Amino acid sequence: MIVRLENLADIRRQHKNEKIALTSGTFDLLHVGHLRYLNAVKSLGDIVVVMLSGDDRIKARKGSKRPIIPENDRAQMLDALKIVDYVFIDPATSSPEEIDPVHAEILAKLQPDVYATDGPDPRFWNIMEKSKLIIVPRSEGDGHASTSAIIDHIVNL
Secondary structure, eight states, X not given: OBOOGGGHHHHHHHTTTSOEEEEEEOOOSOOHHHHHHHHHHHTTOSEEEXXXXXXXXXXXXXXXXXXXXXXXXXXXXXXTSTTOOEEXXXXXXXXXXXXXXXXXXXXXXXXXSEEEESSOOHHHHXXXXXXXXXXXXXXXXXXXXXXXXXXXXXHHO
16 A cells, blocks of 8 residues: 555554564666565565655666656555555655654654665664664575666666
């Protein structure tokens, strides 16, 4: 289900006896690496909530040609996956390296049991209990487990 920031407290109330795993990402050009990552996140909790990076944040981090797929379409793609229970677009307006007060609000409303990430994430790394932070390594392998690798492959064709 696609939700908004104001719905996060409702998610915690509805799932008060379940373990909520929060994760985040771009999820541009959905591929097998994303599926492997989300399956690993699902193994950490009963409910998976994805905080999807908004288009402006991605442009600031990855350049003006990204994302390939607009945020609302990426949210719909994630929502269609049975391993994802909830998706919301990150409402933060700060640059990706800065801590935005909205992330503290997200944690206060959702109260996730774990935050899964593929590496230190400044948005949550300094404001969450360390015991709740779990690094899920990126999937390596066949060269189709990253959006950048897929884009490079297409360009080289």
